Amino acid sequence: MGVMSKCVAKVSAAVSTHAVVIAGGGPTGLMLAGELALAGVDVAIVERRVNQELAGSRAGGLHSRSIEVLDQRGIAGRFLSQGKTYPFLHFHTQLDISDFPTRHNYVLGLWQKHIERILADWVSELAVPIYREREVIGFMQDDTGVDVELSDGHSLRAQYLVGCDGGRSLVRKLAGIEFAGWEPSMSWLIAEADMAEEPEWGIRYTDAGMQAIGKLEDGRAHLVLTEAQLGPAGEPTLCDIRAALMSVYGTDYGIHRPTWISRFTDMTRQAAAYRERRVLLAGDAAHVHPPVGGQGLNIGVQDAVNLGWKLAQVIKRISPEGLLDTYHAERHPVGARVLHNTMAQTALRRTDARTKALGDVVAELVAMDAPRKRLAGMMSGLDVHYDFGEGHPLLGRRMPDLDVATVDGTVRVFTLLHDARPVLINFGTSGDIDITPWADRVRSIEATHTGAWELPVIGAVNAPAAVLIRPDGYVAWVGEGAQAGLVDALTTWFGLAAERQTSVA
Numbered sequence: 001m002g003v004m005s006k007c008v009a010k011v012s013a014a015v016s017t018h019a020v021v022i023a024g025g026g027p028t029g030l031m032l033a034g035e036l037a038l039a040g041v042d043v044a045i046v047e048r049r050v051n052q053e054l055a056g057s058r059a060g061g062l063h064s065r066s067i068e069v070l071d072q073r074g075i076a077g078r079f080l081s082q083g084k085t086y087p088f089l090h091f092h093t094q095l096d097i098s099d100f101p102t103r104h105n106y107v108l109g110l111w112q113k114h115i116e117r118i119l120a121d122w123v124s125e126l127a128v129p130i131y132r133e134r135e136v137i138g139f140m141q142d143d144t145g146v147d148v149e150l151s152d153g154h155s156l157r158a159q160y161l162v163g164c165d166g167g168r169s170l171v172r173k174l175a176g177i178e179f180a181g182w183e184p185s186m187s188w189l190i191a192e193a194d195m196a197e198e199p200e201w202g203i204r205y206t207d208a209g210m211q212a213i214g215k216l217e218d219g220r221a222h223l224v225l226t227e228a229q230l231g232p233a234g235e236p237t238l239c240d241i242r243a244a245l246m247s248v249y250g251t252d253y254g255i256h257r258p259t260w261i262s263r264f265t266d267m268t269r270q271a272a273a274y275r276e277r278r279v280l281l282a283g284d285a286a287h288v289h290p291p292v293g294g295q296g297l298n299i300g301v302q303d304a305v306n307l308g309w310k311l312a313q314v315i316k317r318i319s320p321e322g323l324l325d326t327y328h329a330e331r332h333p334v335g336a337r338v339l340h341n342t343m344a345q346t347a348l349r350r351t352d353a354r355t356k357a358l359g360d361v362v363a364e365l366v367a368m369d370a371p372r373k374r375l376a377g378m379m380s381g382l383d384v385h386y387d388f389g390e391g392h393p394l395l396g397r398r399m400p401d402l403d404v405a406t407v408d409g410t411v412r413v414f415t416l417l418h419d420a421r422p423v424l425i426n427f428g429t430s431g432d433i434d435i436t437p438w439a440d441r442v443r444s445i446e447a448t449h450t451g452a453w454e455l456p457v458i459g460a461v462n463a464p465a466a467v468l469i470r471p472d473g474y475v476a477w478v479g480e481g482a483q484a485g486l487v488d489a490l491t492t493w494f495g496l497a498a499e500r501q502t503s504v505a
Contacts, residue, residue, distance in 0.1 A: 018044040018129075019315050021148050021158040023136040023171050025049070027112065028283030028300035029164035030119035034073070035308025037126035038420040039471075041315055044158075045123075045130045046150060052120040056192050056260025058112035061294040063089070064097065065381025065398065067104040069305045072417040072473050076104075078118050083110030090293060091341070092348045093363045095376040101454040102382060103401055112297060136161075136171060141278045159315055162280045162307070164300075167269075169285035175276040181269030181288075181339070186346065187231040191223045191241045191261045192216065196254025204248065209349055211248050221255070226349075227263075236263050266290040266346045268339050274328040282307055287335040292345040293379050295338050302381055303331050309420060309471035318441060318495040330386045341378065377457035384474075392478035393461045399469045400455065404447035413469075416445060420471045422494055426479075428465040433483055437497030438490050442468075468493075 163171025209226030283300030466479030
């Protein structure tokens with residue numbers, strides 16, 4: 001099914017070709033571009049902004065698993081050097097994660113504008129072209145690729161188009177992908193501005209809900225105000241912010257010179273499919289929900305890391321196109337779970353007596369270890385478990401960043417993933433695992449580890465004899481003293497053995 005908007009009937013003579021075109025250069029689009037570039041894929045971003053600057057701070061905070069995937073690429077330090085760490089998440093109340101078995105058992109406080117800037121610098125180092133001051137306004141897909149029309153009249157030809165263009169994604173709409181969910185019931189005003197008078201810093205609770213005024217790095221005020229009624233669909237104005245402040249605080253504090261005014265709601269929706277033939281969705285284009293808990297940006301980055309290596313292998317003909325179906329199969333349930341927990345958190349923000357009583361009970365429950373770990377494991381992304389069938393508890397879960405001893409010395413597991421290639425680590429007898437037919441695409445390491453193996457939420461697990469780790473850091477096979485199932489796992493995730501590929505070709 002081809003899709004083309006009316007405004008792109010005129011085809012430009014200027015056509016550039018890329019293997020992948022990404023619509024949208026936010027955190028998800030940038031992360032995906034970096035993943036593809038590491039795999040040697042010709043990728044380009046189409047971004048409407050003239051540069052990476054954002055009006056306002058936008059989302060804030062990187063969770064444990066997001067920091068881990070950045071660590072897997074060797075760039076986590078760039079973010080950690082510019083933010084502040086906090087040992088807790090928030091689900092109605094604080095969830096301490098300082099005892100979680102990860103090197104990054106904290107939330108990194110860092111605004112989206114900084115996250116995007118750092119990611120953009122990384123992508124620039126990888127020489128990814130960005131078509132700025134342009135938007136995707138239409139596309140037509142056929143059996144071999146996608147013709148992408150831009151707002152400046154130019155066309156791009158790609159094998160695949162990925163919509164990372166936000167909750168109002170035009171790519172999703174033109175692909176005809178259903179975006180089912182729930183309409184908004186609550187809304188919040190958000191603004192960043194100067195104030196002539198010193199405001200009441202911090203959080204205040206009113207009959208409408210939580211009101212908050214915080215101080216930014218430059219001394220300006222950052223406001224989040226719960227509206228008494230669901231606000232209109234249009235963009236709010238400074239007059240709306242002043243009126244809201246007056247109703248809550250009895251003064252508008254002389255607010256002036258706003259750099260960002262917006263409204264967000266508790267609308268909750270998810271794409272029915274993350275793929276429509278040669279068009280894929282990631283980040284907010286695939287799922288939108290209220291920003292409670294700060295999960296949206298994080299699962300978008302993790303979507304990108306799941307999709308990138310799979311798309312690269314299909315483009316390089318290492319794997320069949322069916323590998324892309326595992327992207328939806330793995331990430332759609334993760335998105336659905338986030339939608340579910342943000343709806344619960346929003347419901348707990350209501351101010352009636354019954355909801356307050358429920359909130360008190362929830363606070364008591366999450367003060368206990370098991371509920372705390374379960375919720376925090378979910379929100380941090382550390383407990384993600386892809387269904388690869390029965391087997392060792394590690395199967396389908398993130399590989400711990402262990403210190404392992406190799407012939408070249410002690411290394412961290414995550415350093416073995418810096419080039420975004422799969423790795424097989426043999427902890428057993430030297431030479432008892434042979435993956436020679438896949439040696440061109442899977443790195444093989446012999447190592448030892450003497451410490452405990454511990455997973456978030458689950459706890460201690462038995463040490464495996466060997467593990468096959470995908471480029472996104474998830475364990476695709478666990479050896480328990482034999483090679484049983486290894487060939488199937490290698491073929492499933494990393495294509496046919498070299499000699500079979502040659503014979504099939």
